[in-house]
Amino acid sequence: MSNLNFFIILLIIAAIVFFIGQKKAYSYSMFNGGAKLHSLPNYYGYLTTLWTFLPAFGVFVIWSFFESNVSSMLTISQFSELQQLSVDELSLALNEIKILAVTNSSSVSINNQAAAVYSEYLNHSFNLKILVSVLLALLGFFYTYLRIKPTMQARNSVEKLIVYVLFTCALIAIFTTVGIIFSVLFESIEFFSQVSITEFFFGTHWSPQIAIREDQVGGSGSFGAVPLFWGTIFISFIAMIIAAPLGLIAAIFLSEYATSQVRAIIKPILEILAGIPTVVYGFFAALTVGPLVRDFGYYLREIGINLDIEILANLTVSTESVLAVGLVMGMMIVPFILSLSDDVILSVPNAMRDGSIALGATKSETVWRVIVPAALPGIVGGFLLAISRAIGETMIVLMAAGVAANLTANPMNVVTTITTQIVTLLTGDQEFDSVKTLAAFALGLGLFVTTLILNIIALHVVKKYREQYE
Amino acid sequence: MNNNKVELDQQLSETVGKPLINGTPKITCRDVNVFYNQDSQAIFDVNVDLAKNQILAMIGPSGCGKSTLLRCLNRMNDTIDGCSITGKISLDGEDIYSNDIDPVLLRAKVGMVFQKPNPFPKSIYDNVAYGPRLHGIATNNSELDDVVEESLIKAGLWKETKDRLNKPGTGLSGGQQQRLCIARTIAVRPDVILMDEPTSALDPIATATIEELMHELKSSYTIAVVTHSMQQAARISDRCSYFHLGRLVEVNDTNIVFTNPEHELTENYITGRFG
Numbered sequence: 001m002s003n004l005n006f007f008i009i010l011l012i013i014a015a016i017v018f019f020i021g022q023k024k025a026y027s028y029s030m031f032n033g034g035a036k037l038h039s040l041p042n043y044y045g046y047l048t049t050l051w052t053f054l055p056a057f058g059v060f061v062i063w064s065f066f067e068s069n070v071s072s073m074l075t076i077s078q079f080s081e082l083q084q085l086s087v088d089e090l091s092l093a094l095n096e097i098k099i100l101a102v103t104n105s106s107s108v109s110i111n112n113q114a115a116a117v118y119s120e121y122l123n124h125s126f127n128l129k130i131l132v133s134v135l136l137a138l139l140g141f142f143y144t145y146l147r148i149k150p151t152m153q154a155r156n157s158v159e160k161l162i163v164y165v166l167f168t169c170a171l172i173a174i175f176t177t178v179g180i181i182f183s184v185l186f187e188s189i190e191f192f193s194q195v196s197i198t199e200f201f202f203g204t205h206w207s208p209q210i211a212i213r214e215d216q217v218g219g220s221g222s223f224g225a226v227p228l229f230w231g232t233i234f235i236s237f238i239a240m241i242i243a244a245p246l247g248l249i250a251a252i253f254l255s256e257y258a259t260s261q262v263r264a265i266i267k268p269i270l271e272i273l274a275g276i277p278t279v280v281y282g283f284f285a286a287l288t289v290g291p292l293v294r295d296f297g298y299y300l301r302e303i304g305i306n307l308d309i310e311i312l313a314n315l316t317v318s319t320e321s322v323l324a325v326g327l328v329m330g331m332m333i334v335p336f337i338l339s340l341s342d343d344v345i346l347s348v349p350n351a352m353r354d355g356s357i358a359l360g361a362t363k364s365e366t367v368w369r370v371i372v373p374a375a376l377p378g379i380v381g382g383f384l385l386a387i388s389r390a391i392g393e394t395m396i397v398l399m400a401a402g403v404a405a406n407l408t409a410n411p412m413n414v415v416t417t418i419t420t421q422i423v424t425l426l427t428g429d430q431e432f433d434s435v436k437t438l439a440a441f442a443l444g445l446g447l448f449v450t451t452l453i454l455n456i457i458a459l460h461v462v463k464k465y466r467e468q469y470e
Numbered sequence: 471m472n473n474n475k476v477e478l479d480q481q482l483s484e485t486v487g488k489p490l491i492n493g494t495p496k497i498t499c500r501d502v503n504v505f506y507n508q509d510s511q512a513i514f515d516v517n518v519d520l521a522k523n524q525i526l527a528m529i530g531p532s533g534c535g536k537s538t539l540l541r542c543l544n545r546m547n548d549t550i551d552g553c554s555i556t557g558k559i560s561l562d563g564e565d566i567y568s569n570d571i572d573p574v575l576l577r578a579k580v581g582m583v584f585q586k587p588n589p590f591p592k593s594i595y596d597n598v599a600y601g602p603r604l605h606g607i608a609t610n611n612s613e614l615d616d617v618v619e620e621s622l623i624k625a626g627l628w629k630e631t632k633d634r635l636n637k638p639g640t641g642l643s644g645g646q647q648q649r650l651c652i653a654r655t656i657a658v659r660p661d662v663i664l665m666d667e668p669t670s671a672l673d674p675i676a677t678a679t680i681e682e683l684m685h686e687l688k689s690s691y692t693i694a695v696v697t698h699s700m701q702q703a704a705r706i707s708d709r710c711s712y713f714h715l716g717r718l719v720e721v722n723d724t725n726i727v728f729t730n731p732e733h734e735l736t737e738n739y740i741t742g743r744f745g
C-alpha cells in the first residue's frame with residue numbers, strides 16, 4: 001500500500017461516515033417528527049466526515065513530511081562511520097543511501113548497509129503512520145457519532161471547522177511565500193558577505209564572469225548593479241510612456257464613448273491580447289521592431305551627419321535596443337492598463353455623469369473634469385501595477401535587449417535588466433555557492449523588494465479610491 | 471379584465487383640471503409621448519404648462535413616468551440609449567427638440583437636482599465653480615469667488631461652509647450635500663430648476679430646510695419638483711399634477727387638487743386609497 005492508496009481509502013471512509021452520521025440524525029428526526037433537530041441532517045453527516053477525515057489526514061501529511069528526515073537521522077546514529085563525515089560529505093552519502101534504498105543494488109559498501117537500515121526505518125514509519133491515522137479516524141468518528149443528538153448544533157460546528165480548513169489553506173500559501181523570501185534572503189546575505197553592499201548598489205561596472213582556471217581569460221568579477229537597475233528603469237519608463245496614455249485613452253473610449261456593440265467586439269480581442277505569451281512579443285521585438293528601430297537610428301545618424309548635428313552623428317545604433325524593447329513591452333502592457341482603467345472608470349457612479357451633464361457640460365468635459373479625476377487614484381494604482389509588471393518582465397528583454405550591461409541614456413543602444421541577468425547567471429553549468437550564482441539571488445531580492453513596494457502602494461491607492469464611494 | 475382596461479383608458483384619456491394656464495407659460499408640453507426602446511411607451515399624450523416663478527409638483531405612484539417626463543424637460547433623456555420622444559416641448563416658446571437647440575446649452579438653462587445628492591469628489595468651491603468655469607460665467611478669479619459665494623448664499627449653505635470651501639464636498643452631511651447640489655445648479659444661472667425627489671434621501675429637518683429654500687428660489691426660478699410626499703406637494707407647490715400609468719390625470723392649483731380633486735384616481739391617491 002502506498003501513500004496515495006491510503007489517501008484514497010481515507011477519502012472513501014470519509015464519504016461513508018457521512019451517510020452514517022446523516023442516518024443517525026435522520027433517525028432522531030423520524031422519532032420527533034423532524035421538528036426538534038437543531039440542524040439539517042446533512043450537517044450531522046458533514047460533521048462526522050470532517051471529524052473523521054481532518055485529524056487523520058493532518059497527522060498523515062505532517063508525518064509524511066518528516067519521516068524521511070527522522071529516518072535518516074536514526075540511520076546515522078547507527079553508523080559511526082557516517083557520523084565522522086563532514087556536512088557536505090554526509091549530505092552526499094545520504095543522497096546515495098536514499099537512492100540505494102529504492103534501487104536495492106547488491107554491493108556491500110557501508111552505504112548499502114545503511115540503505116537497508118534506512119528502508120527498514122521507513123517501513124516501520126509507514127506502518128506506524130497508517131496505524132495512527134486509522135486510529136485517529138476511528139476516534140474522530142466515534143467522538144462525533146456518539147455525540148449526535150437533536151440538540152447538537154451541527155451547523156455551527158461545521159461552520160467553525162470550515163473556517164479552520166480555510167485558514168490552514170491560506171496559511172500554506174503564506175508559508176510558501178515566506179519560504180521563498182527567506183531562501184532568497186539567506187543566499188543574498190551570503191552574497192553580501194563576499195561582495196560589499198556599496199559595490200553592489202553603487203558600482204557602475206557589471207561583469208560577473210569569473211575565471212574558473214588560472215589561465216582563462218575573464219574578469220575577476222565585478223558586481224556593480226547600477227547599470228542593471230538603470231536598464232530596468234529605462235525600459236520600463238519607455239514602456240510606460242507608450243502604454244499609460246494609450247491604455248488610458250483607449251479605456252476612456254471603451255467605457256464612455258463606445259456603443260455596446262463595439263465594446264462586445266473589443267473586449268474579447270483585448271483578452272486575447274493579454275493572453276499572448278511574452279515569448280511571442282519577444283520575437284516580435286527581436287525580429288520586427290528591433291530592425292525597424294535600428295534603421296530609424298541609421299536614418300537619424302544620416303541626418304546628423306548631413307546637418308552637422310553632433311549628438312545624432314555620433315549616435316550608437318544597435319539592433320538590440322532599449323527603444324525596441326520598450327515599445328513592444330508597452331504594447332504588451334496596454335491591455336493590462338486598459339482593462340484596469342476600464343474597471344475603475346466604470347465604477348464611477350452614473351450619478352456623477354448625470355450631475356455634470358445636467359450642469360450643461362459636454363460628454364468630453366464630463367469625462368475629463370469629473371470622471372477621470374474621480375477615477376484617478378484607481379488609474380494610478382493600475383499604472384503602478386503595470387510598472388511592476390514591466391520591471392518583472394524577462395522574456396522580451398532577454399530576446400531583444402541583450403545582455404551587455406551599459407549605462408547609457410541613448411534609447412538606440414543596448415542595455416540589460418535585472419531579470420535578464422538573473423537568467424544568464426543561473427542558466428548553464430553553475431556551482432551553487434559561487435559568487436556569480438549568489439549574485440542572482442541578490443538581484444532577485446532587489447527585484448522582489450521593488451515590486452513589493454510598488455504593489456503595496458498600488459493596492460493602497462486603489463483601496464483608498466474604492467472607499468470614496470462606499 | 472379587458473373591459474377594465476378599456477374603461478381605464480377612457481378614464482385616462484383626457485387630463486382634467488387646468489393643465490394649461492392663462493398668460494405666457496415658461497414651459498409648455500404638447501402631446502408628449504415618450505418611448506423606451508420603441509415598444510415600451512412610458513408617457514402618453516401629456517399636455518401641461520409650467521408657469522413662470524411657480525412650483526409645479528408632480529405626484530403619482532411609482533413607475534408612472536414622473537422622472538421620465540421631468541428628464542425630457544432638459545433633454546437628459548438624450549443620454550439614454552433607445553429613448554425617443556414625440557410631440558412638442560417649448561421653453562419660452564421655442565421648441566427645445568428642434569435642430570437649432572444645443573442640448574448642452576439647454577441644460578445650462580434648465581438645471582436639475584437629483585434624488586440622491588451627487589456632489590463631485592472635489593472641494594466645495596470646485597463643485598460650485600464647476601458650471602461657471604464651463605460656461606465662462608466669470609472672467610477672473612475674484613468674479614468666480616463672487617459667483618460661488620452668491621450661489622452658496624442663495625442655497626442657504628454659505629454660513630456652514632464659508633470656512634471650509636477647500637474641503638471635499640463629499641464630506642458634508644446629506645442635507646448639506648443636497649443644498650450644495652442646488653448651489654451648483656444655481657451657479658450656472660438657469661431659468662428653470664427640475665428636482666427629482668430632492669428630499670427623499672434626507673431626514674425631516676434637512677427636508678424642511680430644502681423646502682424653505684425652494685420657497686425662496688421660486689421668486690427667481692421656475693421649478694418643477696417630483697415628490698412622493700403629498701404633504702410636501704401641498705406645502706410647497708403652487709400647482710400640482712397627478713400622473714397615473716404614464717398619463718397625466720389631473721393638473722390644478724394645489725389647494726384645489728388636495729381639497730376638491732376632480733378625478734376619481736386623483737382622489738383615491740391623495741386619500742391613500744390607491745392600491
Ligand SMILES: Nc1ncnc2c1ncn2[C@@H]1O[C@H](COP(=O)(O)OP(=O)(O)OP(=O)(O)O)[C@@H](O)[C@H]1O
Nearest residue numbers: 506507512530531532533534535536537538539550
Ligand atoms: N432607462 C429606462 N429604460 C427603459 N425603461 C425605463 C427607463 N427608465 C424608466 N423606464 C420605465 O418607464 C416607466 C416610468 O419610469 P419613471 O422612472 O419615469 O417612473 P417614476 O414615476 O419616476 O417612478 P418613481 O416614483 O419610482 O421614481 C417605468 O415603467 C420604467 O420601467
Ligand SMILES: [Mg+2]
Nearest residue numbers: 536537538666
Ligand atoms: Mg423617479
